[in-house]
Amino acid sequence: MALLEVHSLHKDFGGLKANDDISFNMEEGELMGLIGPNGAGKTTLFNCIAGLHPVTSGQIIFGGHDITKFTAHEVARLGLARTFQVYVASGDLTVVENVMVGCFMRTRASSQAKARAEQILKDFKLLDLSDYLLIELPVAAQKRVTMATAVGTAPKMLLLDEVAAGLNPSEIEEIMATIRHIHNDLEITVMLIEHVMELVMKISDRLIVLDSGRKIAEGTPNNVAKDTNVIKAYLGERYVQEHAAELA
Amino acid sequence: MDILVSSLFAGVLIGMVLAIMALGLTIIFGVMDIVNFAHGEFLMVGMYAGLLTAQGTGMEPLLTLPVAAIVGFLLGIICYFGFIKFLIRGPMVAQLLGTFGLMIFLRNLALLIFGSEDRALHHGILVDKSFDIGMGVIVPATKLAAAGLSVVAFVCVWLLINRTKIGKALTATALNAQGARYMGIPTERMNALAWGIGGGTVTVAGALLVNFWSVNPFIGLLFTMIAFAIVALGGFGSVPGAFFAGIVVGIITEIPGIWDFFTYIFNVGWMADVPMTSLKYMWVYLAYFVIMVVRPRGLFGWKR
């Protein structure tokens, strides 16, 4: 049985079809990339799965439970965690306190939450930053802290929203290692939205491509890279026509 | 039956004055997203301004409106440049507390200067005159004039906002301050203008009100809460909303009369014992609460 099943998901905002009849499955242990040009509906899809938006129609099944109508915190409690791409924070929590918030989902005792948080931070090589506020850290470290916080909830699956955005190449390497660690060592199923192609192509088992709200391709990175529909979506109809020969 | 009609009519009349009072609050909120807890205190200042001008110069009270408007406009602008513009940099919590501080400051300044006794206007061509509009309803001329002038003021502001260039600049700033700035609209000046217009309209309301409502330094809070209820009902930021909501809230304040009417109709004993008059503002506060929980956008609101 697949860990995550999405059946004919539709999400409309007024007249705009942000997600148009999206269906796919994810098996436990996969690392799936969700790509597509800007405005394709990737973050909307995440938000629908994670319970932030009510879906217009369709069904989402996670670990055998129908989570279509679940709210964000119910989804999280079931074991589906996520990170956010951008958010405004009032910034009162230190790094370790941030991760502890995640850990508190699984325990009531603050000593346990602290111990677990410190363990995760050690794992992520962030332990010496424990007492800093998030805003005091460079962007790359902030992203890794938010990932660590989500891991604190001991999820079965983690949705990562553009964690590599705005990072330089060495930071991207670092993030990639963190994602691999989460996926391979912590055995968490991962789905990530990414625009940084070098990361997502290298790391994903499978890819799903969205364009203008619809799923236009699905498959291994190699196959998807050669798919004319995908190339058309990114580079336009004319490019495909002009380069028809080499793409065949 | 005439209790009902006269209550409703009185409610509509006072509602119009309350509407113009609340208009300033909705404009400031629309343009700057800041809630002015000292709003009622501005009203109080307007009332004193109207009172003192009329008493000092012997002028016809209803002609003191321009004076009140100028006082209010200046007060708004001074508050903006002297204080408010520093508040908006901080968290919302600070803004709330800050305008509260302003409220306490103004209230006690008035106490210091004017003393705590009630004061009212007793002269003018309209005092002690009333109109009989039939159905046994008698309306004091002052209230009728006040309502009429409120409508005029409303129309003026509406024209200003919708038909003048500066009004459109104001609306642009309200909708998207950043974007307006890129268009070359000076946001700082728009903010100050919002406070100026906001202050000016509420002091005019005060000058109108003082013709039939006595003033003391402490009445501010009540009117602030009434203004909030009106703005919530009408929709934060909406000018026509403030007008219609004002009338509704005005009618709510006439609940004692309406209650008496139904007491009479149904002839139920316990209804006569309910001290509705003391509780009439309670309904306004409840209205705010219920509206915000049930329909936060209000009637015409575009901002949430």
Place this chain on the structure above:
Amino acid sequence: MEALRNAFDFSDFPRLDLTIAAVVALFLLTFPAFPHSAFAMATMIQFLMFSLYGMGWNTIGGYGGQVDLGKAQYVGIGAYTTAVMLIRWDIPFWVSMPIGMCFAVIWSFIIGYPLFRLKGHYFAIATIATSLVLKDLFEVWGFVGAAMGLEISPIKYSPPDFLRLIFKEDIYYYYVILGFFFLGILYVNWFRRSRLGFQLRAIKNNEEVARSLGINVHWAKIKTYAIATAFVSLVGSFHACYIKNIEPEDTMSLDISILIALMAMLGGAGSLWGPIIGASVLIPLKSYLKEWLGAQAGLIGIDLIIYGGIIMLVSAVEPRGIWGIVEKVRRRKRR
């Protein structure tokens, strides 16, 4: 048991802070032994009361970031429950106070559920609205003495009465409220390290993120609001026995609500010491300003003018409060 350990664990504070706290605690314990005027004693009792009010408010308002300006209604519930129970049925403080807390908490759940659907200034205004509604109701309700309020006449009882908390000398009241004060500090210390405390802080940080971490935001806010209410109601009950004269205008007015919020805001919302620092500045300031300035004829209101001015100054210059400044300086030094 870990909860108790947490309550007493102050180890994450810097040594300097703890030393100062210990000195202050010692001073508070021994204050009555120093020569003092009755006025100073009364001010100290007010200081302890408002510290407690502020500590309670701080849980939902400071750590949680939900600015509640309607706490006065719970002062009223606590005060009136104790007063009514004493006057009509001779029920001692130690029974009526918990009952008052129950009423207050029940009421807080009833209005909390719809209330917390609102945010920001809409929420703040709604809290004011609910408090004013209750105050207006109390002003016409004969059972609680309507606008005239209630009076506890000490003649009927023989002080010192520890059951009913009726004393002739303030020093008894002082130590009772001091006891509650220390308990309050322990409670808040537990709160800030507890799961609920962390949830609140996450909510203040960013509600959506908090939800994505499994936090039921609505429920967490309601629970914390109830805690704040319990604090306020407790002190309200004490207030009734101490002041012995309560009426809606005094006990349940908006000014009281603002004052309560101000303790934490000035001192530093979201920190353990904040409300205490705030109270230590505001209460003596208010008392002494009133003494020196307010009494002089022709200068009525000047104390509150200064008071309002201070609020304005703090909000414009350092909205994080005094403790916020301290923490900012410390962080900068660390870098």
